[in-house]
Amino acid sequence: MSFDLTEEQLAVRDAARDFAQNVLKPGVIERDREQRFPAGEIKQLGELGFLGMMVDPAYGGGGMDTVSYVLAMEEISKVDASCSVVMSVNNSLVCWGLETFGNEEQKQKYLVPLAKGERIGAFCLSEPEAGSDATS
Numbered sequence: 001m002s003f004d005l006t007e008e009q010l011a012v013r014d015a016a017r018d019f020a021q022n023v024l025k026p027g028v029i030e031r032d033r034e035q036r037f038p039a040g041e042i043k044q045l046g047e048l049g050f051l052g053m054m055v056d057p058a059y060g061g062g063g064m065d066t067v068s069y070v071l072a073m074e075e076i077s078k079v080d081a082s083c084s085v086v087m088s089v090n091n092s093l094v095c096w097g098l099e100t101f102g103n104e105e106q107k108q109k110y111l112v113p114l115a116k117g118e119r120i121g122a123f124c125l126s127e128p129e130a131g132s133d134a135t136s
Contacts, residue, residue, distance in 0.1 A: 005067070012053075012068040016075035019048060024080040031082070038082050045083060046117010050076070051090045055099055059107055061115040086120055094121025 005013070024041055031038055045051055053069045055061020062068075069091060077084035098111040113119040 005071070009065070009068050009071055012064065013071040013075060015048065016050065016072035019044070019050075020075050020079040024076070024083055028080045031080075038080065038086075041080070041083055042086050042120060043117065045076075045087060046120075049117075050087055051117040051120065052095055052115025053091055055091075055095050055111065055115040059099065059115050060112045061095070089123060090114060090121045093123050 023044060024038075027041075030036075042051075049062045050072055052059075052061035053064045053072065054066065055063070057063045073084060073088060076087055095111060095114050098106060098114070102111060110119075114121050
């Protein structure tokens with residue numbers, strides 16, 4: 001068994017690294033200091049295919065393997081935690097859940113624009129009188 005990265009995996013990693021270094025890094029400190037949501041940067045992540053990486057191409061995704069996804073996440077995370085969290089939630093929680101458990105109507109209505117980066121997904125971590133303490 002070979003543990004070498006494939007050419008496609010290396011290309012994904014390099015594309016994510018280039019985006020992180022050339023687009024995210026120049027303004028990351030300022031965005032963090034101002035507590036500004038990286039809307040423009042997230043839009044670009046979607047345009048590059050990083051928000052639906054493992055989603056079936058039939059639903060607008062990249063159809064990539066988990067290793068490619070993790071390599072891209074690693075490169076984005078090195079530079080901008082805010083963008084990496086949005087990328088992770090959109091791919092791992094929202095798109096995965098819809099693709100795995102959604103019916104065809106839900107997939108067409110929600111998964112396609114999420115996978116294409118036209119929308120971003122979210123989730124609720126807590127509820128009143130239940131849930132978890134996100135600040136600790």
